[in-house]
Amino acid sequence: MSVSPGAGTRLDPWFGSYAARTHGMKASETRALFAVANRPEVVSLAGGMPNIAGLPLEIIAKITADLIATEGTVALQYGNGQGSPILRERTTEVMALEGIAVHPDDVVVTTGSQQALDLVTRIFVDPGDVIVAEAPSYVGALSVFRAYQADVIHVAMDANGLIPEALAETLASCRAAARKVKFLYTVPTYHNPAGVSLTQPRREQVLEICRRAGVLVVEDNPYGLLGFDGRVFPALRSLDSDGVVYLGTFSKTFAPGYRVGWAAAPHAIREKLVLASESAILCPSHASQLSVCAYMDACDWQGQIGQYRALYRERRDAMVGSLAEMMPECSWNVPAGGFYTWVRLPEGIDARTMLPRATTALVAYVSGSAFYADGQGADHMRLSFCYPTPERIHEGIRRLAGVVSKELELVQMFGPEGSTTADDVQVPSPDVL
Amino acid sequence: MSVSPGAGTRLDPWFGSYAARTHGMKASETRALFAVANRPEVVSLAGGMPNIAGLPLEIIAKITADLIATEGTVALQYGNGQGSPILRERTTEVMALEGIAVHPDDVVVTTGSQQALDLVTRIFVDPGDVIVAEAPSYVGALSVFRAYQADVIHVAMDANGLIPEALAETLASCRAAARKVKFLYTVPTYHNPAGVSLTQPRREQVLEICRRAGVLVVEDNPYGLLGFDGRVFPALRSLDSDGVVYLGTFSKTFAPGYRVGWAAAPHAIREKLVLASESAILCPSHASQLSVCAYMDACDWQGQIGQYRALYRERRDAMVGSLAEMMPECSWNVPAGGFYTWVRLPEGIDARTMLPRATTALVAYVSGSAFYADGQGADHMRLSFCYPTPERIHEGIRRLAGVVSKELELVQMFGPEGSTTADDVQVPSPDVL
Numbered sequence: 001m002s003v004s005p006g007a008g009t010r011l012d013p014w015f016g017s018y019a020a021r022t023h024g025m026k027a028s029e030t031r032a033l034f035a036v037a038n039r040p041e042v043v044s045l046a047g048g049m050p051n052i053a054g055l056p057l058e059i060i061a062k063i064t065a066d067l068i069a070t071e072g073t074v075a076l077q078y079g080n081g082q083g084s085p086i087l088r089e090r091t092t093e094v095m096a097l098e099g100i101a102v103h104p105d106d107v108v109v110t111t112g113s114q115q116a117l118d119l120v121t122r123i124f125v126d127p128g129d130v131i132v133a134e135a136p137s138y139v140g141a142l143s144v145f146r147a148y149q150a151d152v153i154h155v156a157m158d159a160n161g162l163i164p165e166a167l168a169e170t171l172a173s174c175r176a177a178a179r180k181v182k183f184l185y186t187v188p189t190y191h192n193p194a195g196v197s198l199t200q201p202r203r204e205q206v207l208e209i210c211r212r213a214g215v216l217v218v219e220d221n222p223y224g225l226l227g228f229d230g231r232v233f234p235a236l237r238s239l240d241s242d243g244v245v246y247l248g249t250f251s252k253t254f255a256p257g258y259r260v261g262w263a264a265a266p267h268a269i270r271e272k273l274v275l276a277s278e279s280a281i282l283c284p285s286h287a288s289q290l291s292v293c294a295y296m297d298a299c300d301w302q303g304q305i306g307q308y309r310a311l312y313r314e315r316r317d318a319m320v321g322s323l324a325e326m327m328p329e330c331s332w333n334v335p336a337g338g339f340y341t342w343v344r345l346p347e348g349i350d351a352r353t354m355l356p357r358a359t360t361a362l363v364a365y366v367s368g369s370a371f372y373a374d375g376q377g378a379d380h381m382r383l384s385f386c387y388p389t390p391e392r393i394h395e396g397i398r399r400l401a402g403v404v405s406k407e408l409e410l411v412q413m414f415g416p417e418g419s420t421t422a423d424d425v426q427v428p429s430p431d432v433l
Numbered sequence: 434m435s436v437s438p439g440a441g442t443r444l445d446p447w448f449g450s451y452a453a454r455t456h457g458m459k460a461s462e463t464r465a466l467f468a469v470a471n472r473p474e475v476v477s478l479a480g481g482m483p484n485i486a487g488l489p490l491e492i493i494a495k496i497t498a499d500l501i502a503t504e505g506t507v508a509l510q511y512g513n514g515q516g517s518p519i520l521r522e523r524t525t526e527v528m529a530l531e532g533i534a535v536h537p538d539d540v541v542v543t544t545g546s547q548q549a550l551d552l553v554t555r556i557f558v559d560p561g562d563v564i565v566a567e568a569p570s571y572v573g574a575l576s577v578f579r580a581y582q583a584d585v586i587h588v589a590m591d592a593n594g595l596i597p598e599a600l601a602e603t604l605a606s607c608r609a610a611a612r613k614v615k616f617l618y619t620v621p622t623y624h625n626p627a628g629v630s631l632t633q634p635r636r637e638q639v640l641e642i643c644r645r646a647g648v649l650v651v652e653d654n655p656y657g658l659l660g661f662d663g664r665v666f667p668a669l670r671s672l673d674s675d676g677v678v679y680l681g682t683f684s685k686t687f688a689p690g691y692r693v694g695w696a697a698a699p700h701a702i703r704e705k706l707v708l709a710s711e712s713a714i715l716c717p718s719h720a721s722q723l724s725v726c727a728y729m730d731a732c733d734w735q736g737q738i739g740q741y742r743a744l745y746r747e748r749r750d751a752m753v754g755s756l757a758e759m760m761p762e763c764s765w766n767v768p769a770g771g772f773y774t775w776v777r778l779p780e781g782i783d784a785r786t787m788l789p790r791a792t793t794a795l796v797a798y799v800s801g802s803a804f805y806a807d808g809q810g811a812d813h814m815r816l817s818f819c820y821p822t823p824e825r826i827h828e829g830i831r832r833l834a835g836v837v838s839k840e841l842e843l844v845q846m847f848g849p850e851g852s853t854t855a856d857d858v859q860v861p862s863p864d865v866l
Contacts, residue, residue: 025705061500257509278576
């Protein structure tokens with residue numbers, strides 16, 4: 001006896017009560033696979049977890065204890081809805097490293113920058129509104145956009161990031177179709193998943209195009225300080241203070257477990273973000289915020305970022321070295337920063353259909369299709385090098401190379417597989433950041 | 434030269450871009466007053482901040498340091514989107530105190546129970562849907578409901594809580610008008626702001642009425658364990674596991690600064706809540722969750738709740754004693770638990786228009802109108818006794834009595850003031866929990 005696809009949902013007595021936005025919300029097909037991917041025998045090249053083993057935990061333990069012992073009645077109390085003024089001040093020091101001059105009053109602290117993304121979308125997007133985003137785009141952003149029933153239009157990138165002409169064309173065709181573009185969502189630096197960065201001249205061009213079209217820019221920048229040769233691009237926000245909402249986070253430069261991110265926004269937008277955040281969570285964790293402040297006070301936080309760069313650089317090298325050695329039939333870029341390599345599969349191989357076979361071979365990745373709102377992208381896979389050691393990366397690529405070469409044999413024997421062009425945007429889990 | 438009311442917003446170049454939901458979002462008129470209310474010379478009877486001075490901070494400091502030193506790479510890492518399994522297990526111990534038997538798998542950890550409220554509303558409510566709620570209702574819930582463009586219909590309460598007959602009538606008239614009621618939102622125990630609790634027979638009746646009408650119950654229960662005589666009501670969730678989403682929090686029984694709350698929900702709803710939460714914040718703070726676990730392991734958390742009860746009982750006594758002594762022209766209930774007294778003002782006095790005069794007299798409260806979606810309620814004020822000492826409460830009521838008696842003179846001289854029936858739901862800030 002077979003169970004029809006809808007049977008699970010018909011067992012839910014509240015099925016008829018959900019909001020329209022909820023129907024678009026579903027667990028990714030790969031979720032079960034990722035549960036497998038978390039088993040220790042699997043080399044996961046799927047996750048986006050930073051490697052925090054190098055943090056000075058003894059010092060952090062001590063300063064956190066001091067914080068609670070001496071300021072516990074403040075740290076464990078409700079805080080300000082906008083975020084602690086002290087922490088907001090500290091975020092401006094971080095942003096200054098990328099050329100941003102912003103007043104702490106224009107910063108809103110959020111529960112990770114994911115919440116900032118949610119709030120920006122919440123205040124701007126009505127169902128059916130257009131958001132323009134790179135092709136591919138961060139899976140967690142696509143999930144937020146879908147939750148607010150936005151229509152995502154992807155714009156092509158190349159090795160120099162978002163292509164300005166393609167952006168201009170897309171905005172023009174939206175205007176011609178009388179479709180309101182609420183914002184451009186972009187990860188201009190060390191892109192997730194594509195690994196590329198927008199060149200400096202293109203930064204000016206992209207901003208100018210958006211300015212002329214009256215389109216807001218949402219700049220998501222988790223990796224900007226993680227350039228392997230120490231290169232720091234000027235943030236878009238540093239070039240335009242009126243038309244950019246900047247999203248930052250301590251998750252990759254310090255640690256994700258506190259869930260401290262922020263948005264820096266033009267003043268009027270900042271006011272709306274605070275109201276939206278108070279409605280969503282009342283206030284961000286005061287304990288978390290003050291812990292981050294204590295860390296920045298007591299530790300060499302910029303030195304720590306330098307250590308992270310060196311760590312990830314070594315792993316990036318292990319990744320691209322292993323790819324060159326063992327997967328010559330694929331192509332990829334060599335990312336200059338961030339966590340990810342974006343790998344094009346040989347013609348005819350579908351990253352989605354290959355995934356179960358890869359996990360059987362004890363290696364995991366994320367199919368490129370997760371990074372498109374429209375089901376494209378299964379000709380790519382995202383390989384992350386942030387968490388496993390260089391040795392594990394090498395072993396993972398060895399396993400993956402075996403899987404790919406078996407797929408190629410099948411393709412050569414039977415022709416390309418029918419791609420499952422399922423229209424599912426995966427809801428992100430920390431596994432697929 | 435006068436500035437027209439809309440001038441501020443016209444200065445915002447993005448004014449035309451906001452979502453429909455954003456237009457309903459505005460800072461409460463009283464926000465500026467609350468900034469004043471936070472000055473130390475003001476006695477604030479407005480806030481809902483718990484008094485955490487009695488926490489064993491030295492012990493909490495030590496266990497937090499141990500946590501970071503020994504498990505830092507876990508505690509400071511991303512966690513599970515649904516929340517840490519260990520913490521979910523611990524929440525079931527808390528819920529068991531109110532008669533709830535629930536599997537940890539049906540618990541979702543959130544950034545305070547405010548986020549749980551946001552997520553429940555997000556997954557169920559389309560614009561124009563009806564939410565039924567007590568009259569009055571928690572201001573932070575009303576703010577969430579407005580953010581999702583719900584239509585809130587209030588149902589009357591009396592000294593025994595929500596009136597079942599009134600609820601049945603409201604549901605019947607919604608059905609007659611073919612209006613979909615998405616859920617009943619209720620704070621059945623030690624209500625905020627009304628201070629009353631739903632009696633045991635009424636609990637059964639309310640559940641039966643909702644069950645028959647196919648209406649989900651959202652039970653918000655921050656104060657259930659804070660009964661001054663130690664009385665614990667059976668949670669609605671303990672009487673009905675299929676039709677109730679239960680919201681809990683550590684903010685009032687431990688400390689709010691970690692922002693750890695939770696929802697316990699029927700399985701299908703729980704799945705949607707997890708997806709919605711992952712989209713909103715990826716995952717709740719692992720550091721916060723494990724800190725709460727460490728506290729529950731190392732400290733007598735139930736004993737601490739007993740201390741809180743004694744503390745708030747003393748302050749409740751100070752509040753009602755002072756009211757009886759100095760404000761005989763008002764009437765109020767004597768709450769048996771929680772943080773708040775709900776005070777009816779003499780005929781003709783408007784709590785909103787009186788508020789600026791109260792803050793000038795260095796005492797603050799929240800106007801009853803904050804707790805209605807429709808501008809009613811200015812004939813009441815909410816006085817909280819959780820944070821100030823008994824002496825300060827007495828002094829606050831002394832000041833407030835002076836303000837009320839001056840208002841009364843004015844009313845007797847000139848008749849009642851024109852009530853400003855502004856249709857604003859205040860966005861909550863931690864000041865007006």
